[in-house]
Amino acid sequence: MALQSALYWRRNMLVHEIIEHNGAKYKYMGNGPTATGGNPGWSMSPDVFFRCIVCGYIMNGDPDVDDGCSCGKLHKDSGYGRLGSSLGDNAIEVFCRV
Numbered sequence: 824m825a826l827q828s829a830l831y832w833r834r835n836m837l838v839h840e841i842i843e844h845n846g847a848k849y850k851y852m853g854n855g856p857t858a859t860g861g862n863p864g865w866s867m868s869p870d871v872f873f874r875c876i877v878c879g880y881i882m883n884g885d886p887d888v889d890d891g892c893s894c895g896k897l898h899k900d901s902g903y904g905r906l907g908s909s910l911g912d913n914a915i916e917v918f919c920r921v
């Protein structure tokens with residue numbers, strides 16, 4: 824296989840990455856707010872999930888529920904309508920359930 828097509832295949836695999844967590848499967852959509860369909864902010868919904876790149880915690884995107892990951896980097900505040908990571912928005916991976 825030519826190197827170029829091998830690289831293309833690898834990139835294609837990353838775009839369609841599926842992960843399993845607690846018996847559910849999630850499809851990787853990208854990093855940051857635009858991966859949720861929001862621009863410039865996050866488009867929050869119970870059908871979207873966020874993963875902390877440090878501890879791997881998977882957070883539901885329900886805007887009415889407060890949440891935080893185990894390492895403390897990723898946090899969601901329903902009262903203020905905020906989602907963020909101390910590492911920046913692009914350090915948040917976005918998934919949807921499959």
Ligand SMILES: [Zn+2]
Pocket residue numbers: 875876877878879880892893894895896897
């Ligand atoms: Zn974390």
